[in-house]
Amino acid sequence: MTTINPSECIFCRILNGRAPGSFVYQDDFTAAFMDIRQPVPYRVLVVPRAHVETVYDLDAAQAEALFRTTVQVARAVKAASGCEGLNLFQNNGPLAGQDVPHVHMHILPRYPGDALQPSLKSFAQAMGLPMPDRAELDRMAAELRASLA
Ligand code: AMP
Ligand code: ZN
Numbered sequence: 001m002t003t004i005n006p007s008e009c010i011f012c013r014i015l016n017g018r019a020p021g022s023f024v025y026q027d028d029f030t031a032a033f034m035d036i037r038q039p040v041p042y043r044v045l046v047v048p049r050a051h052v053e054t055v056y057d058l059d060a061a062q063a064e065a066l067f068r069t070t071v072q073v074a075r076a077v078k079a080a081s082g083c084e085g086l087n088l089f090q091n092n093g094p095l096a097g098q099d100v101p102h103v104h105m106h107i108l109p110r111y112p113g114d115a116l117q118p119s120l121k122s123f124a125q126a127m128g129l130p131m132p133d134r135a136e137l138d139r140m141a142a143e144l145r146a147s148l149a
Helices: 010-015 060-081 120-126 134-147
Strands: 023-026 030-034 044-048 085-089 105-110
Touching (some): 010 044, 044 060, 060 085
Antiparallel strands (some): 044 105, 085 105
């Protein structure tokens, strides 16, 4: 699903050389470039070349290529930055915090004492969220299993 014209998409513009980008990696299917915001150094974005809005819209080959490139670039980020941890994440839709509607993997190195948001895990722990019982976990797993193609 595409809700914007790719010619208006900032990531398509970067990929086509019509907006500035600091490229880390490029192949026929994917590219990686520096995030314009660097709350910590070596923050990188990995994208499919095609204008695909969210992960739901990726075909299998695009999904494989995106993750393969992400893993390669993550290794390079780890080696270059000397980070002590690294978040890989991406957002789908405005409610999930997606600002740029071209699917992208964030590579976010973590350093001792950085001031970034805690992970979802520590957020949940800090909120004291109860763990659902096993029956509820089994029910959700069965529902998801049934909806897998
Ligand atoms: P999201 O909020 O998940 O859609 O992430 C969008 C990301 O794209 C943010 O981390 C922005 O800093 C980054 N970004 C936006 N515009 C540019 C740009 N022109 N070049 C590089 N990164 C960008
Ligand atoms: Zn795009």
